[in-house]
Amino acid sequence: MKLSDWFFDRYAVQSWIDFFRKKYVPVHKHSIWYYTGGFCLFLFMVQVVTGILLLLYYRPTAEAAFESVQFIMTKVRFGWLIRSIHSWSANLLIGALFIHMFAKFFLKSYRKPRELTWVSGMLLFLIFLGFGFSGYLLPWNELAYTATKVGTEMTNLVPFVGKYLLVFLRGGEQVSGATLTRFFGFHVAVLPIIVTVILAFHLLVIQIQGMSVPIKLEEHKSKLKQLPFFPDFMLHDMLGWLVAFGVLAALAALFPWELGTKADPFIPTPIGIHPEWYFVFTYQTLKLVPSRIFFIEGEVLVVFGLAVGIIFWLLVPFLDRKSNQGIPAKFFTIVGIIIVIYIIVTTIMGYVIPA
Amino acid sequence: MKWLNMFITAIFFFFLYASNGLAQNSCIICHKKSEDTDLKRPTMKLADDIHFKNGITCEKCHGGDANPAFQKDEEAAMDADKGFIGVPDKGDIPKLCSRCHSNAQYMKKFNPNLPVDQYQQYLTSQHGKRLLKGDDKVAVCSDCHGVHNIQPPNVITSKIFSVNIPKTCSKCHSDSVYMKDYGIPTDQYALYKKSVHGINLLEKDDRSSPSCTSCHGNHGAYPPGVTSVSNICGTCHVTQREMFLTSPHKEAFEEMDLPQCIACHGNHGISNVKREMLGVGENSFCINCHDEGSEGYLAAQKMGAEQDSLYKKIEQAKLLLMKAEKAGVEVSEGEFILKEAHNAFVKTQNSVHTFSYEKFHQVIVPGFKTAQNAVQQGRLALNEVQNRRRWLAIISILIFIVAISLYFKIKAMSKR
Numbered sequence: 001m002k003l004s005d006w007f008f009d010r011y012a013v014q015s016w017i018d019f020f021r022k023k024y025v026p027v028h029k030h031s032i033w034y035y036t037g038g039f040c041l042f043l044f045m046v047q048v049v050t051g052i053l054l055l056l057y058y059r060p061t062a063e064a065a066f067e068s069v070q071f072i073m074t075k076v077r078f079g080w081l082i083r084s085i086h087s088w089s090a091n092l093l094i095g096a097l098f099i100h101m102f103a104k105f106f107l108k109s110y111r112k113p114r115e116l117t118w119v120s121g122m123l124l125f126l127i128f129l130g131f132g133f134s135g136y137l138l139p140w141n142e143l144a145y146t147a148t149k150v151g152t153e154m155t156n157l158v159p160f161v162g163k164y165l166l167v168f169l170r171g172g173e174q175v176s177g178a179t180l181t182r183f184f185g186f187h188v189a190v191l192p193i194i195v196t197v198i199l200a201f202h203l204l205v206i207q208i209q210g211m212s213v214p215i216k217l218e219e220h221k222s223k224l225k226q227l228p229f230f231p232d233f234m235l236h237d238m239l240g241w242l243v244a245f246g247v248l249a250a251l252a253a254l255f256p257w258e259l260g261t262k263a264d265p266f267i268p269t270p271i272g273i274h275p276e277w278y279f280v281f282t283y284q285t286l287k288l289v290p291s292r293i294f295f296i297e298g299e300v301l302v303v304f305g306l307a308v309g310i311i312f313w314l315l316v317p318f319l320d321r322k323s324n325q326g327i328p329a330k331f332f333t334i335v336g337i338i339i340v341i342y343i344i345v346t347t348i349m350g351y352v353i354p355a
Numbered sequence: 356m357k358w359l360n361m362f363i364t365a366i367f368f369f370f371l372y373a374s375n376g377l378a379q380n381s382c383i384i385c386h387k388k389s390e391d392t393d394l395k396r397p398t399m400k401l402a403d404d405i406h407f408k409n410g411i412t413c414e415k416c417h418g419g420d421a422n423p424a425f426q427k428d429e430e431a432a433m434d435a436d437k438g439f440i441g442v443p444d445k446g447d448i449p450k451l452c453s454r455c456h457s458n459a460q461y462m463k464k465f466n467p468n469l470p471v472d473q474y475q476q477y478l479t480s481q482h483g484k485r486l487l488k489g490d491d492k493v494a495v496c497s498d499c500h501g502v503h504n505i506q507p508p509n510v511i512t513s514k515i516f517s518v519n520i521p522k523t524c525s526k527c528h529s530d531s532v533y534m535k536d537y538g539i540p541t542d543q544y545a546l547y548k549k550s551v552h553g554i555n556l557l558e559k560d561d562r563s564s565p566s567c568t569s570c571h572g573n574h575g576a577y578p579p580g581v582t583s584v585s586n587i588c589g590t591c592h593v594t595q596r597e598m599f600l601t602s603p604h605k606e607a608f609e610e611m612d613l614p615q616c617i618a619c620h621g622n623h624g625i626s627n628v629k630r631e632m633l634g635v636g637e638n639s640f641c642i643n644c645h646d647e648g649s650e651g652y653l654a655a656q657k658m659g660a661e662q663d664s665l666y667k668k669i670e671q672a673k674l675l676l677m678k679a680e681k682a683g684v685e686v687s688e689g690e691f692i693l694k695e696a697h698n699a700f701v702k703t704q705n706s707v708h709t710f711s712y713e714k715f716h717q718v719i720v721p722g723f724k725t726a727q728n729a730v731q732q733g734r735l736a737l738n739e740v741q742n743r744r745r746w747l748a749i750i751s752i753l754i755f756i757v758a759i760s761l762y763f764k765i766k767a768m769s770k771r
Contacts, residue, residue: 080743232765232768235765242757249751250751
């Protein structure tokens with residue numbers, strides 16, 4: 001008796017195989033965007049594997065964190081490669097998530113019946129930003145320390161609960177060893193658990209509902225060429241993953257992620273400091289808004305605007321009624337374009353305009 | 356009503372307290388009103404004056420009666436019978452100040468740690484000696500400390516605040532016309548400003564760097580003698596002094612009447628130590644005394660060569676580590692060793708003051724080992740760069756082969 005038969009006898013493995021064999025992916029001029037999700041998934045898997053390897057040596061205390069990362073980079077065999085891949089992949093993942101999210105937005109893939117796919121995807125995006133923010137502090141270097149100080153300071157602007165939120169995030173009034181331990185906990189335990197649950201749901205509903213096609217092609221959906229999910233689409237996906245792996249290896253070897261200098265809470269904030277590139281647009285918005293607009297503090301207004309923006313973005317499938325009726329919604333396309341332009345312009349400004 | 360009375364009384368005492376000082380002194384009341392600038396000037400900066408702040412007002416130095424009742428009776432206020440002396444003679448100033456400043460019992464009230472021997476010291480100084488001989492061009496207390504706006508030395512605007520001392524001394528010592536009778540140079544301040552000490556104190560605000568008084572003393576200011584120079588430099592440069600005093604140069608310098616440290620390093624214009632100072636090169640100091648072929652000349656030659664060799668080794672390590680760091684390799688360990696090598700170099704330069712090749716060599720050997728270690732770290736780091744690129748090339752080729760195979764597989768499948 002073959003081992004596979006033993007499993008097939010007991011579990012409904014065959015039905016899953018049949019399901020994937022019967023699953024097809026429509027082929028059209030926008031099909032390229034179907035691969036963005038798989039690309040994100042690949043980078044996430046890279047993060048998990050390299051993250052676990054880093055965990056073998058990393059020590060999450062203010063006294064030892066920097067030295068342990070230094071040890072990984074200098075003494076551990078291929079440690080520099082693992083750490084560099086983890087850092088590069090994290091940044092590529094956020095970039096890929098941005099592309100995946102906006103691609104699905106402009107294709108209106110969120111429309112009925114995929115509302116919860118969009119909502120779960122959005123939640124994943126926010127959680128990955130949380131991964132980025134919490135992971136950035138872990139090497140406990142000067143840049144990370146300052147960025148965390150500035151970033152967590154923003155929570156203080158939230159009305160009523162801001163102060164409590166700040167203390168909760170930092171584990172005290174100031175960014176300290178307690179913050180590092182807390183962020184480590186978020187990064188390797190809390191966020192991974194939440195991601196696992198939401199990602200499982202996200203992938204499950206995609207498999208159940210299949211790929212969405214653009215509104216204009218919806219009528220001719222049955223006439224579209226179909227690509228078997230397994231093995232054809234998977235092989236296409238893997239080709240992309242291979243290229244991504246090559247790019248990651250090249251980036252890690254040619255431009256290893258720097259460690260910088262150890263964080264020192266007593267030195268003043270270095271000049272010209274800014275957060276990770278994916279937070280620069282919010283940081284720049286804070287700088288652009290006047291300190292007071294009518295009777296409200298400018299910074300409070302930005303935080304409020306950001307919160308409203310996130311809720312709007314999360315509820316897009318329920319707000320865009322036209323797309324749900326199969327009519328292209330120009331309003332939402334224009335809103336999307338404005339948001340993309342705003343993010344790009346403010347990010348460039350954040351790097352070009354001196355602090 | 357009781358509360359109202361108390362309130363009014365409190366207000367009255369507040370204003371009485373607030374108006375205390377400037378307005379309660381007939382000298383100040385009149386001089387402040389005066390249209391003659393010379394008469395008005397003393398009152399202008401009084402509020403910052405340490406004496407005034409401690410309640411020591413005009414009459415304590417100038418005599419007379421400062422009772423505000425005499426503000427309209429100049430003769431009563433400036434009555435010679437009440438000890439009024441007007442502007443004291445310059446020659447009398449040290450004695451005048453010493454009436455209080457040499458009185459330990461009295462000075463304890465204000466600052467128990469303040470020395471009370473300034474006058475005694477002043478009498479031993481070149482300034483004091485000349486003053487006693489009737490030369491009133493020399494500096495007295497008020498020339499350095501100011502007159503009516505005297506501030507303690509820890510106040511940044513004080514004339515005797517560490518950073519301001521060179522300028523205070525230079526007021527007279529850089530004035531060639533004023534100093535022409537004394538036959539001493541007037542370029543000390545110009546030289547000092549460009550010296551390592553001057554740059555540290557005046558430009559880098561390093562207050563541990565010496566100013567004029569650190570070497571010459573303050574109240575007892577006197578040029579140091581030829582044989583006591585190392586005592587002065589040695590206050591800060593302790594190890595160099597110890598080495599010099601046990602070196603063969605000590606006696607030799609004494610015999611040749613050379614002023615110890617100054618003989619090589621200079622005084623007011625002292626510059627940063629340069630490598631070329633050691634050895635037998637064009638800018639070497641050793642060849643000023645040691646003739647070619649002599650024992651000292653050969654020792655200097657060997658010491659200079661070894662020092663240069665260590666310097667080059669350190670530079671080589673620095674370059675290698677910099678290259679590796681630019682290529683993205685973590686070199687903090689190498690940099691740490693490099694710092695140690697640099698410290699060893701400084702130690703070697705220090706050991707020159709033994710003026711013994713054997714002792715110098717003993718110090719430089721561990722330095723060579725450390726520098727070699729730093730070079731090794733640099734080479735290892737650069738090897739690491741090469742290894743990474745080699746691995747990247749291998750992996751890229753493998754990925755390329757797999758990707759191409761996959762591409763053809765997909766092509767074949769799409770034709771099916």
